[in-house]
Amino acid sequence: MTSGRNQHRLPPFFSFPYSQYASEAWLSMGLKTYILKRVAMLIPVMLGVTVITFLLSHVIPSNPSWVWAGSMHATEETIQNVIERYHLNEPLYVQYLYYLSDLLRGDLGTSPVTNRPVLDDLRQYFPNTIELSVSSLIFSILVGIPLGVVSATRKDKLPDHVSRLFSLCGVSMPIFWLGLLLQMVFYYELRWIPDPGGRISEEILVKFPVAHITGLKLLDSVLTGNWPALLNLSVHIIMPMICLSYSCIALISRMTRSAMLEVMRADYIRTARSTGFSERVIIYKHALRNALIPATTVIGFTVGWLLAGSVVTESVFYWPGIGQYAVNAAFRFDFPSIMGFTVFVALFYALASLVVDITYAYLDPRIRYE
Amino acid sequence: MESLLKISGLRTYFYTYQGVVKAVDGVSFEVNKNETVGLVGETGCGKSVTALSIMRLIQWPPGKIVGGEIIFKGEDLALKTDREMREIRGNRISMIFQEPMTSLNPVFRVGDQIADVIVLHQKVKRKEALKKAVQMIEAVNIPDPEKVARQYPHELSGGMRQRIVMAIAIACNPDLLIADEPTTFLDVTVQAQILKLMESLRNKVKASMILITHNLGVVAQTCNKVMVMYAGNVVESGHVGKIFENPMHPYTKGLMNAIPKLNEHKDRLEVIKGLVPNLVNPPSGCTFHPRCQHAMEICSKQKPALTEIEENHLAGCYLYH
Amino acid sequence: MINMKEGKNRINRWKESHLPQTREFRFILHLLRRSPLSILGLAIVICVLLMAILAPFLANHDPHEIDLQNKFQPPNREYYFGTDSVGQDIYSRILYGSRLALQTGITVLATAGSIGLIIGVIAGYFRGKIEEVIMRITDIFFAIPSLILAMAVSAALGERSLTVTLVALSVVWWPFYTRTVRGVTMSLRENQYIEASKCIGANDWRIIFDHILPNTLGVIIVQASMDMGNVILTAAALSFIGFGAGPGEAEWGRMIADGRFYIQTYPWMTIFPGLAIFFAVLGFALLGDGLRDILDPRLRW
Numbered sequence: 001m002t003s004g005r006n007q008h009r010l011p012p013f014f015s016f017p018y019s020q021y022a023s024e025a026w027l028s029m030g031l032k033t034y035i036l037k038r039v040a041m042l043i044p045v046m047l048g049v050t051v052i053t054f055l056l057s058h059v060i061p062s063n064p065s066w067v068w069a070g071s072m073h074a075t076e077e078t079i080q081n082v083i084e085r086y087h088l089n090e091p092l093y094v095q096y097l098y099y100l101s102d103l104l105r106g107d108l109g110t111s112p113v114t115n116r117p118v119l120d121d122l123r124q125y126f127p128n129t130i131e132l133s134v135s136s137l138i139f140s141i142l143v144g145i146p147l148g149v150v151s152a153t154r155k156d157k158l159p160d161h162v163s164r165l166f167s168l169c170g171v172s173m174p175i176f177w178l179g180l181l182l183q184m185v186f187y188y189e190l191r192w193i194p195d196p197g198g199r200i201s202e203e204i205l206v207k208f209p210v211a212h213i214t215g216l217k218l219l220d221s222v223l224t225g226n227w228p229a230l231l232n233l234s235v236h237i238i239m240p241m242i243c244l245s246y247s248c249i250a251l252i253s254r255m256t257r258s259a260m261l262e263v264m265r266a267d268y269i270r271t272a273r274s275t276g277f278s279e280r281v282i283i284y285k286h287a288l289r290n291a292l293i294p295a296t297t298v299i300g301f302t303v304g305w306l307l308a309g310s311v312v313t314e315s316v317f318y319w320p321g322i323g324q325y326a327v328n329a330a331f332r333f334d335f336p337s338i339m340g341f342t343v344f345v346a347l348f349y350a351l352a353s354l355v356v357d358i359t360y361a362y363l364d365p366r367i368r369y370e
Numbered sequence: 371m372e373s374l375l376k377i378s379g380l381r382t383y384f385y386t387y388q389g390v391v392k393a394v395d396g397v398s399f400e401v402n403k404n405e406t407v408g409l410v411g412e413t414g415c416g417k418s419v420t421a422l423s424i425m426r427l428i429q430w431p432p433g434k435i436v437g438g439e440i441i442f443k444g445e446d447l448a449l450k451t452d453r454e455m456r457e458i459r460g461n462r463i464s465m466i467f468q469e470p471m472t473s474l475n476p477v478f479r480v481g482d483q484i485a486d487v488i489v490l491h492q493k494v495k496r497k498e499a500l501k502k503a504v505q506m507i508e509a510v511n512i513p514d515p516e517k518v519a520r521q522y523p524h525e526l527s528g529g530m531r532q533r534i535v536m537a538i539a540i541a542c543n544p545d546l547l548i549a550d551e552p553t554t555f556l557d558v559t560v561q562a563q564i565l566k567l568m569e570s571l572r573n574k575v576k577a578s579m580i581l582i583t584h585n586l587g588v589v590a591q592t593c594n595k596v597m598v599m600y601a602g603n604v605v606e607s608g609h610v611g612k613i614f615e616n617p618m619h620p621y622t623k624g625l626m627n628a629i630p631k632l633n634e635h636k637d638r639l640e641v642i643k644g645l646v647p648n649l650v651n652p653p654s655g656c657t658f659h660p661r662c663q664h665a666m667e668i669c670s671k672q673k674p675a676l677t678e679i680e681e682n683h684l685a686g687c688y689l690y691h
Numbered sequence: 692m693i694n695m696k697e698g699k700n701r702i703n704r705w706k707e708s709h710l711p712q713t714r715e716f717r718f719i720l721h722l723l724r725r726s727p728l729s730i731l732g733l734a735i736v737i738c739v740l741l742m743a744i745l746a747p748f749l750a751n752h753d754p755h756e757i758d759l760q761n762k763f764q765p766p767n768r769e770y771y772f773g774t775d776s777v778g779q780d781i782y783s784r785i786l787y788g789s790r791l792a793l794q795t796g797i798t799v800l801a802t803a804g805s806i807g808l809i810i811g812v813i814a815g816y817f818r819g820k821i822e823e824v825i826m827r828i829t830d831i832f833f834a835i836p837s838l839i840l841a842m843a844v845s846a847a848l849g850e851r852s853l854t855v856t857l858v859a860l861s862v863v864w865w866p867f868y869t870r871t872v873r874g875v876t877m878s879l880r881e882n883q884y885i886e887a888s889k890c891i892g893a894n895d896w897r898i899i900f901d902h903i904l905p906n907t908l909g910v911i912i913v914q915a916s917m918d919m920g921n922v923i924l925t926a927a928a929l930s931f932i933g934f935g936a937g938p939g940e941a942e943w944g945r946m947i948a949d950g951r952f953y954i955q956t957y958p959w960m961t962i963f964p965g966l967a968i969f970f971a972v973l974g975f976a977l978l979g980d981g982l983r984d985i986l987d988p989r990l991r992w
Contacts, residue, residue, distance in 0.1 A: 048831030056847040067849070164728075168980075172973040174924055176931050177947055177965035180954055188955045267472040274425055274467075275460030275487045275538060278453075289477050308838035312928055316951075326842065327932050335846060342843040346835045353834075365522045366476060 034361045042350055047100075049346045054099050057339040064088055067335045070112030078112065085110075108340030113332050118340030122322055126344075127215035128199060129314070129321030133306045135218075135241050140248035140302065145288075145295065147249065148256025153283055155261065163253060170250025175309050179243040179316035186239060193235055197318035204232040240317040244309050248302045255298040259291035266290070293364045300356035304349050373441075374578050375401040375424070375546060380438035382416075382423045385431065389650035393419040393433070395602040395657075398676065401546065401578050401595075406569075408593035408610065409582045410625075414646055416602040417582045421548045424580075425465055426455045443545070461491040464539035468551035470532035474523035480534050481507070481519025484541055491542045506537040509574070511567060529560040536568065540575050547572060547579045553588065565592055586629060590614060595682075598622050601647050601657035604676060608683035618685040620662045656688070664689055729981020735974025742789040750783035754941045763957050773959040775949060777939075781960065784941040785967045791942045792971060795857060796922045800915045802861040807868020808907060812899055814869065815876025822873070829866035837863045838928055845934040853942065856926055856935040864922065868911065875910045879903050917979030920972035927968050943968050 061067045065088050069078040083089055086109075087098045102108075108118040151163040187196045194201050199217065200210070208229045213220045218237070221230040263269065264287055272286045314323035322341060329337035361367045378398045384391040394416045401407050409417045422428050423435050426447060440447040442463070447455070459465075467473050475483060484503035489496060500519070507515035510533040523531055532552060539547060549568065553561040569592060572579050581593060589596055589610065596613050598606040598621065606619040617623045624642035644661035647653055653660050659669040668688050676684040742749065752770070758778030766773040772781035814825040832840070844859035845851070879885070879902065888898050927944030929935040936942035938949070943964045950960025 044827065045830050045834055048827065049834050052831060052835070053843070056843050060844075060847040061849055168728075168973060168976055169969075172920060172924075172969050172976050174927050174931075174944070174947070174965060174968050174972075176928060177961065177968065180947070180951060180961050181965070184954050184958055184961075267467065267469055268475040270427070271467060271473045271535070271538075272475070273427055273459070274465045276456045276458070276490060277460075277486075278456060286475055290475070293477075304836040308836040311838060311842070312931060315932065326839075330842065330846065330933055338843060338846045342835065342839055345839050349836060350834050364477065366524050 031358075031361060034367070035358055038354055038357050042354060046347065046350055049350075050100055050103060050343065051096070053339055053343050053346070054096050056342075057335070058086075058088070058095055058099065059092065061335075068109070068112070070333070070335075074112070082112075103343065108343060109336035111329070111334050111337045113329070113334045113337070118337050119344075121325060121337065122341065122344050125320055125322045125325050128217070128319060129307075129310050129323060131216050131218055132237065132240055132244065132314070132319060132321060133303075133310060135237060136244040136248065136306055137299075137302065139241060140245045140252055141299065143245070144249040144252030145256050145292075148253035148295075149260055149283065149288060149291075151253060151257040152260035152264070164257075167250035167254050170246045171254075173246070175243055175247060176312040176316050178246060179240070179313055182239050182243055183316065193239060194232075195236065197236075197240070197316070199233070199236055199320055200229065201232055201236075204229055208232075240313050240319055243317070244306060244313045247309065248305060251298055251302060251305070252295065256291060256295045259294045260287060262294075263287045263290045289363070293360065296356060296360045296363060300353050300360075303352045303356065307345055307349055372403045373400055374403050374443065375580075376439075376441040377420075377424070378439045378441075380420065380423055380440065381436045382419050382428055382433060383436050384433040386650075391649045392602055392652055393649060394423060395652070396673070397438070397599070397602070397604050399597050399604055399607055401580060403545075403578055404576060405594040406572065406579045406581055406592055408589040408596045409580055409599060410584065410586065410589055410596060411599035412584060412646055414649070415599045417599055418550050420599070421465065421550055421580065421582055424548065425459055425463060426450070426452075427459075427465075457491075460487050460538075460544075461542045462544055463546045463548065464542075464544040466532075466535050466539050466547070466549040466552050468554050470528050470535055470555060473535050474531055476523055479520055479522055480526070484519075484534070484538050487538055488541050502541070503537075506541050507534070509540070509571065510534070510537045511563075529556055529564065532556065532564060533567065536564075536571065540571050540577075543575050544577055547575075547577045548582070549579060550582045551584070552581075553585075554583070561588075568592070586625065598625070601652055602649060603657055603673070603686065605658065605687070606683075606685045607676065612680065612683045616683075618679055618683070618690060619658075619687045620664055620689075621658050622685075656686070726981055726984065728977050729984070732974050732977025732979075732981055735970060736978050739789055739793065739971045739974060742786055743793050746783075746786040746790055750780075750786045752780035752783045754779060754784040754787040755939065756780075763953070765957070766959055772963040773957070775946070775960050776953065779941075781946070781963055784946060785943070785963060787941040788943045788946065788964065788967065789971065791853065791936070791940075792923050792926070792968075795853065795860070795926045796919045798857050799860040799864060799922050799926075800918060802857075803864035804868050804911050804915060806861070806865040807870075808872050808904075808911065810865075811869040811872025812876050812903060812907065815873035816880060816895065816899060816903065818877075825869065826873075829869050832863075832866040838925055841925060841929055842932070842934060845929065851934055851937060853936055853940070856929050859929070859934075860922060860925060863925070864918065867918070868914065871910055871914055872907050875907050876903055879906055913979065913982050916975060916982055920975040920979070923968065923972055923975075 057068075058064050065079050065083045066074055068086060068088075069075075069082040087095055090098075106119055108122070110117050111121065114121065147163050147166075151160045154160050183196050186192045208226055210217050210221050210226060210229050210233075211224045213223055217233055218230065221227075221233060260283075264283075269282060269287060272282050277286070310319075310321055311323035311326055313319065314321045315327040318324070322344070326338060326341045328334075329341065377400070380394055380397045381392070382394040384393055397416070397420055399407070409420065411417050419428070419433075424440055424442075424447065426435075428435060435448055438448065442458075447458070450458075474480065478486075481500060481503045484506055485496065485499035488494065488499040488502050492499075494502075504515045504519050507518055512518050512530060512533055518526070518530070523534070526534065536552075547568075552568065553564050556564060565588065568579070568581075581588070583589060593610050596607065596610045597604050598613070598619065600621050606613060606617070606622045613622065614626070617626050621642070624640070627640040628642065630636070630639060642661055647657060647660070653670070655668070655670045655672050656662075656665075656674055659665045662669065666688055674686045674688050676686045677690060678684050679690050756779060758774070760778065761770070761774050762776055762778040764770050764774040764778075770780045770782065772785065774780055775784075810825055814822040835843070841856075841859040841863050844862050845855050848855045848858065885898060885902060888902065893901075926935060927942075927947070930942050930944030931948045933948070936945040938945070946964035947961050947968075950957070950964070954961050
């Protein structure tokens with residue numbers, strides 16, 4: 001084993017797993033090489049994704065140049081420009097190389113509708129999607145895991161049945177329908193929220209504009225002490241967040257429940273009981289810690305689900321994120337934007353999965369030593 | 371000899387879809403201070419369930435202790451609340467289970483797992499508990515205890531894991547140690563080491579031990595007293611020498627005969643005819659009577675009580691009434 | 692739950708005297724009885740199937756009949772669920788929509804399942820380089836979230852139609868089945884009867900057809916019943932965004948999109964199609980859960 005305990009001072013969070021030796025976990029050889037290995041595996045997968053998007057954007061369409069030039073809005077001139085710009089007359093592998101080099105330089109194409117580079121559009125709308133997705137993720141985890149634990153420990157009793165019913169409804173309901181219903185009830189009927197959607201009310205935008213520090217409006221308004229804006233922003237984010245989270249809570253609680261049931265039958269839980277720990281300690285320390293491991297894989301899947309769900313949720317709530325952007329692009333037959341959006345989301349999802357994998361390795365020491 | 375644990379008429383039933391499984395149906399025995407008692411029998415005869423009943427670890431549903439007394443140091447464990455039992459488990463009575471590979475929590479380091487138990491029962495600070503944990507690891511003959519304490523269970527071999535389980539069991543100096551087939555999943559050489567270790571630990575801590583096994587050789591090596599169980603009942607019990615020299619109950623005799631001996635010349639191994647009974651519908655009267663060569667009419671009507679045949683030797687059979 | 696009466700003893704004796712298959716069947720019935728939710732799921736699925744099959748008999752209007760005089764009617768005796776913006780009867784459209792939903796689901800799962808079966812068995816049985824390549828390819832597909840990949844494929848194919856949706860969803864779903872089948876194949880392969888078959892000279896393909904394929908079918912069916920709901924949801928989402936069914940087609944997702952802007956004034960246009968989707972998906976989810984619980988031997992005590 002490596003460094004002495006006093007060599008590195010880490011924030012208290014890292015000693016959370018009840019061990020005085022936990023600070024060493026972060027630095028141990030096993031975790032570091034695991035991270036490196038995972039990053040190395042990411043690269044061929046991303047290359048593969050670019051191959052797929054290349055096939056979808058350059059090979060499958062029956063008339064790529066026409067589609068890239070904007071379909072309906074294409075003129076002879078724009079089509080010629082497009083052919084030159086994207087080298088559509090060259091053999092396929094050459095096209096792919098140009099495609100790849102463009103991607104690496106950050107050029108995701110230009111939207112024939114807005115005439116702006118796709119990446120710029122995405123960069124503008126992305127922070128809003130991040131805010132919505134991250135809030136939903138945190139909310140889902142904070143609600144989903146305890147719900148799953150309660151469901152598992154009171155199996156077949158009323159809380160279990162209620163929460164299972166709730167989960168089932170969550171995975172069965174189309175999000176866009178749920179969103180519309182929420183809109184209908186809370187805005188049109190009850191008037192509890194000021195707008196049917198959107199990020200921030202007109203008047204607040206004018207009177208208390210939010211400074212642009214990170215691009216994440218909630219964070220920015222906190223940093224600048226802009227409380228009216230913060231309140232308004234929070235009110236606007238609640239509905240889409242609940243809508244987006246519902247299915248995630250369902251997924252996470254189902255997985256936590258089945259993982260807990262599985263773990264509670266394990267031999268080491270029997271050992272823990274035989275050494276005199278109370279049921280509560282066994283559930284929340286011995287069992288949950290183990291159940292979190294498969295739950296983390298579900299959380300990884302949830303991230304992808306949130307990205308996909310943002311597409312419809314943002315559309316329903318007029319949320320200015322990349323999902324809304326993609327839906328508008330689809331509506332206007334803006335092909336480069338859709339493809340650029342796809343590549344962007346895939347890359348982001350891959351990075352998020354990497355973070356989830358690392359968390360998984362941190363939680364499960366057996367993985368690190370493969 | 372002072373009595374440490376006295377069980378009378380213990381009955382533990384399991385209520386399942388297929389009926390009531392009478393896993394333990396009237397078991398009585400006594401464990402004195404500083405002695406090793408062996409609990410022998412085939413798979414399914416109720417040895418583990420007896421041990422779990424002593425610790426009150428039988429889960430309801432589907433299992434429940436329906437009758438009997440478990441007197442430990444003057445108190446009836448069958449009547450205690452769960453909170454009171456928690457103070458006893460791991461503290462005054464410890465248990466070692468049979469599968470070392472899966473008995474330890476995979477996400478916590480081994481030293482932490484021992485220290486947790488010490489902190490729970492002895493109310494010391496964590497630092498001190500960790501130091502004591504390292505001492506425990508040393509006591510179970512694991513080299514380089516400081517390093518091992520920082521390792522995870524999957525980094526240790528089966529034998530080492532079993533030793534850690536033992537370290538957890540003796541960490542709080544228990545009065546009674548229950549070992550449920552501690553060596554079944556280990557190979558023979560490791561088995562010998564573990565048995566020797568258990569004996570020395572027991573002596574050091576001055577605990578009594580109940581050793582559950584189906585291996586008669588192990589019993590002969592380590593136990594002072596033996597209890598032979600069959601289908602939820604104790605059929606013979608007494609001093610180990612007496613039982614091995616002079617088995618009384620037909621079942622015990624069958625077991626002894628089935629062991630191949632070096633000094634005997636045989637062409638075929640002896641078997642006990644028949645199969646272990648279904649505990650949902652056990653045979654009436656003496657549970658062994660369908661397989662017994664000496665079965666009499668009364669055997670199928672009434673269960674024989676354990677009667678003393680000679681000093682320190684009891685058998686439950688109508689042959690000796 | 693605990694039944695100690697005479698009846699139980701009688702059943703026990705009856706069971707002892709019957710064939711193992713009958714006992715197994717009885718046991719499965721018992722498990723089903725203990726799980727009323729699975730029965731509910733089965734009932735709902737059967738309901739949806741009947742809706743689809745009997746649509747022409749149950750509908751009281753032509754789903755595509757435009758009747759501008761009766762547009763935006765609230766639910767009444769003539770139009771059970773009301774009418775939409777061009778006077779089409781929502782009730783009849785929902786009935787015919789169930790056909791589209793089931794067709795989409797079954798076609799997608801059959802296609803994805805078949806592709807996944809073949810590729811998965813090859814990957815799981817032959818291992819080695821081929822398996823590596825196939826797994827990397829499925830990883831690449833998994834790197835793009837389902838709905839987004841479906842959108843991209845639909846956009847690439849150009850047209851906006853349900854056929855395009857079918858293709859797009861098949862492209863999205865085949866990796867899931869490949870992975871599942873590969874897992875099952877890998878564990879089956881380790882069984883000793885496979886080794887025994889090899890010892891008596893069976894070649895690989897024979898082993899695959901006789902031993903491995905039949906056992907994978909069970910897994911595929913359970914997974915398909917659980918996935919059916921997701922396929923229906925994703926197809927509806929695609930139609931909602933505008934990729935799948937065209938305007939006027941009686942597809943549930945499309946109907947919600949059509950009703951979206953009238954939600955304040957004529958909410959029945961969105962409520963009923965959504966309920967239909969919810970109902971169908973719920974049924975499949977319950978059924979899938981139940982099937983999985985039954986086929987998982989560890990959950991039986």
